[in-house]
Amino acid sequence: MIEIQNVTKIFPNGVRALNDISVTINKGDFVFLVGPSGAGKSTFLKMLFREEIPTMGKILVDGKDIVTMPESRVPYLRRNLGIVLQDFQLLKNRTVAENVAFGLRVVGVSDAVINTRIQEALEQVGLSHKRRMFPTELSGGEQQRVCIARAIVNNPLVLITDEPTGNLDPMISDEIIKLFLEINMRGTTIIMATHNEKIVNKLRRRVLALMDGTIIKDEECGTYAYE
Amino acid sequence: MSLAKLSFFLTEALTNLRRSGITTFITVSTVAISLVIMGAFLFTTMNLEAFLLQMQSEAMVTVYLKNDTLLAEAHTFNMRLADMPEVADSLVVSSEDAVRELFSDPDDKRLLQIGVTPEDNPLPTTIRIKLKNPDLLKSIVDKVKLEPLVDNLSYGEDLFKQFEGMSGLLWYVSLSVVVLLGCSSMFIVFNTVRMTLFMRREEIIIMKLVGATDWFVRGPFIIEGLVQGLIGSVIATIILLSSYHLVVGKFAELIPFFGIGITFEQLFKLTAKLFMMGLILGVVGSLLSLRDIRKFSSSVN
Ligand SMILES: Nc1ncnc2c1ncn2[C@@H]1O[C@H](COP(=O)(O)OP(=O)(O)OP(=O)(O)O)[C@@H](O)[C@H]1O
Numbered sequence: 410m411i412e413i414q415n416v417t418k419i420f421p422n423g424v425r426a427l428n429d430i431s432v433t434i435n436k437g438d439f440v441f442l443v444g445p446s447g448a449g450k451s452t453f454l455k456m457l458f459r460e461e462i463p464t465m466g467k468i469l470v471d472g473k474d475i476v477t478m479p480e481s482r483v484p485y486l487r488r489n490l491g492i493v494l495q496d497f498q499l500l501k502n503r504t505v506a507e508n509v510a511f512g513l514r515v516v517g518v519s520d521a522v523i524n525t526r527i528q529e530a531l532e533q534v535g536l537s538h539k540r541r542m543f544p545t546e547l548s549g550g551e552q553q554r555v556c557i558a559r560a561i562v563n564n565p566l567v568l569i570t571d572e573p574t575g576n577l578d579p580m581i582s583d584e585i586i587k588l589f590l591e592i593n594m595r596g597t598t599i600i601m602a603t604h605n606e607k608i609v610n611k612l613r614r615r616v617l618a619l620m621d622g623t624i625i626k627d628e629e630c631g632t633y634a635y636e
Numbered sequence: 637m638s639l640a641k642l643s644f645f646l647t648e649a650l651t652n653l654r655r656s657g658i659t660t661f662i663t664v665s666t667v668a669i670s671l672v673i674m675g676a677f678l679f680t681t682m683n684l685e686a687f688l689l690q691m692q693s694e695a696m697v698t699v700y701l702k703n704d705t706l707l708a709e710a711h712t713f714n715m716r717l718a719d720m721p722e723v724a725d726s727l728v729v730s731s732e733d734a735v736r737e738l739f740s741d742p743d744d745k746r747l748l749q750i751g752v753t754p755e756d757n758p759l760p761t762t763i764r765i766k767l768k769n770p771d772l773l774k775s776i777v778d779k780v781k782l783e784p785l786v787d788n789l790s791y792g793e794d795l796f797k798q799f800e801g802m803s804g805l806l807w808y809v810s811l812s813v814v815v816l817l818g819c820s821s822m823f824i825v826f827n828t829v830r831m832t833l834f835m836r837r838e839e840i841i842i843m844k845l846v847g848a849t850d851w852f853v854r855g856p857f858i859i860e861g862l863v864q865g866l867i868g869s870v871i872a873t874i875i876l877l878s879s880y881h882l883v884v885g886k887f888a889e890l891i892p893f894f895g896i897g898i899t900f901e902q903l904f905k906l907t908a909k910l911f912m913m914g915l916i917l918g919v920v921g922s923l924l925s926l927r928d929i930r931k932f933s934s935s936v937n
């Protein structure tokens with residue numbers, strides 16, 4: 410599904426954020442990406458949706474080389490990915506439903522199809538009763554759910570998420586993680602960067618640990634520890 | 637482009653225009669005022685052109701025959717003239733006819749005051765030639781000049797040249813005005829779109845994140861520019877057309893040629909031109925603004 414081969418990322422300021430990384434992620438995997446602050450987790454994820462381009466190396470997503478991919482093809486790559494970030498990137502002047510619809514608007518889907526798909530996605534995250542509300546009327550956990558609904562409304566192959574529970578309290582975090590598990594159970598590959606030790610240790614999924622831009626651990630049923 | 641996308645662009649653009657009401661108002665007014673001025677210049681130029689055309693189509697050569705020419709000789713000569721390819725129509729005006737024409741107004745005593753009376757006729761017999769085409773003026777003048785019966789020719793040559801020069805100058809001025817105002821209102825549209833682009837930065841980032849193409853992101857903004865240009869030209873057209881009769885009436889008293897020869901069709905064409913200009917201003921202005929849209933979308937934290 411995702412193949413990362415000898416990827417190095419050196420930023421223009423000389424920072425070597427990733428150093429000769431090679432990983433393969435299979436369809437249906439649930440991967441935790443852990444490591445100290447500045448280890449390169451976010452950089453790693455940004456590489457996968459072509460927000461950053463590796464300085465060296467190759468990345469294949471669903472068989473396609475996304476490093477050499479022309480800029481004009483990037484939107485089509487992203488339509489196969491769901492992206493959920495730490496700060497809930499919602500539009501404040503649009504309703505929950507409209508925010509979720511954004512993932513479909515860009516593809517040019519008809520309103521009728523959009524409506525049923527929004528309904529499905531919102532039901533999946535348990536927010537269909539709040540579809541007419543505005544993001545400011547929702548709690549942090551609910552806002553993150555809306556982001557997740559937007560990410561899955563297109564039935565992505567891979568869901569990439571960077572500290573989705575970073576701004577949430579432990580109980581709400583657990584609920585959000587449960588949601589990701591459900592999505593994973595339906596076959597969507599999930600790659601999640603997180604500092605949430607408790608959850609990683611409880612779930613015992615695949616764990617990739619990064620340190621100073623290098624993978625220092627890759628375990629099936631792993632734990633959070635990277636020392 | 638799918639209908640769904642188009643309707644999305646439209647609603648987005650309209651919502652956005654409504655939301656930034658004052659900016660929209662300023663942009664639309666600027667476009668409208670520019671178009672009114674452009675329209676006025678084009679209109680004046682068109683009028684002058686029409687006048688010139690009319691003058692030229694009435695291009696007439698008056699051939700003065702020598703004093704001792706008999707009327708019969710004049711008619712024979714006229715028949716030869718009428719056969720010339722340049723001539724549309726020609727007419728002999730005997731000296732008696734000329735006098736009658738001159739004294740057609742019995743109240744006009746000016747001629748008598750300078751010593752001209754119908755009895756003592758100083759006027760020569762003339763032939764008036766109407767040309768098929770004003771371009772033929774030179775060739776006919778050259779031919780007729782050499783005829784033995786001909787004393788002199790007159791054909792308002794200086795007037796032609798003067799008007800032609802004036803019309804050329806006016807076209808240059810109009811063109812400069814159109815270009816200048818066009819650029820400045822395009823710049824205003826450019827800035828408005830730029831501003832909304834900054835205001836909607838977050839939205840663009842999210843759009844790109846969920847897989848919007850650059851053209852999809854541009855869509856609403858282009859429509860926004862287009863709508864601004866369109867509203868501007870509608871207002872400009874209303875102003876121009878409603879003031880048309882007023883202005884023409886006023887100017888017709890001062891300038892003899894104003895308002896003559898402008899047909900409804902020409903007026904319609906002028907309006908269409910203004911609409912096109914408004915649209916182009918709006919679309920090009922926003923397209924220029926959207927060139928580097930990628931810069932706006934690469935800032936995911
Ligand atoms: N755009 C950039 N330009 C220059 N350096 C950058 C840029 N983005 C990240 N870095 C550097 O790259 C390194 C890795 O950053 P990254 O954000 O990937 O870390 P992280 O593992 O996500 O950290 P955290 O857990 O705090 O989110 C850091 O040293 C950071 O300063």
Ligand SMILES: [Mg+2]
Binds near residue numbers: 450451452571
């Ligand atoms: Mg990070």
